[in-house]
Amino acid sequence: MGILQTLGDVMVKNGLITAFAFVGIVVWLSYLVSNKLTAGRIHGSAIAIFVGLVLAWVGGVVTGGANGLADITVLGGVGVMGGAMLRDFTIVATAFGVNFDEIRRAGIGAVISLLVGVLGSFAVGAAVAYAFGYTDAVSMTTIGAGAATYIVGPVTGSAIGASSEVIALSIAAGLVKSMMVMIGTPFVAKAIGLDNAKSAMIFGGLMGTTSGVAGGLAATDKRLVPYGAMTATFYTGLGCLLGPSVFYFAVRALTG
């Protein structure tokens, strides 16, 4: 057995630890680039998240799988490290030390942002679906739901009997949204006043994609994360509630 073979075996057997080391190197290099090449103007975490997405693309192209870099055998641990369990566990941890009064102050705005965010994304997605020739109520609803999040899309689609092609499209729409939020947020943060707890909560409610909000706020200002994540976490549930019911009936009524 060659040395590389042995090394590979060690990495596979200790997948999560390998992921820690690997992500450590990615983050280190990203902060190096941030400091040396952009003089700190682009946040190191923003670069690291972008690099992560590029690596996910590479992984997808190389393996043809759906889990990005995690489909490469020796880096399978990245899937555990970046999976929902650890993601949600660390998001909850960021709430430590959060001021409860800040959350109460955003109260009504946060609720409005959730409703506007879900219904707005539905409407935009459905209109785009119509423009691209998906004119039946089921497809419009499913693609609209996908524009909410990539979980609401397939949940809604399977509930109302959409074709697998349309469901795949709704997932893609949700993925595009999540990635754009991850990458774009730090660049628009100033323009939309994303510098305080209240606007972060409203941002979370409007955008809704947990991964997008989590990544976007992390790349903007780490301290905003708990506020945005708090509201975003209600979004997918609300979307799954409204998508196959209220929204589907509304679209069906409109399209006749």
Added chain:
Amino acid sequence: MVIYGVGLLAACFLSGIFLGDLLGELIGVQANVGGVGIAMLLLILFSDALIKRGRLKAPTRQGVVFWSAIYIPVIVAMAAKQNVVAALEGGPAAFTAGALAVVGCLALVPVISRIGGAGEPLPEPDEEDV
């Protein structure tokens, strides 16, 4: 002890996810409704109460703070396991739907933020710690 902090965090996490699942079943959707948010509220309330009684010692806090600090690397790993290829292959319909939803909602952030008065900007950050 550090494990007390990790244990507190884990207990809040599990309770929150559990309540979120129950809530989802209650309103009949196949999704967790606000589990993470409920867990965060539990952590805020419990840690606040413990701090006020002086029961949250420094090592215990470290058990929570570590996981909070490991958050960004976890998000980097999350980014690295996304199905980027599928997003890019979704074609113009998927791209337009996703992109317009983002642009529209971003534009609404300042509008809704104005409800009930503007928020206070967070103070200048201290040392960068990731």
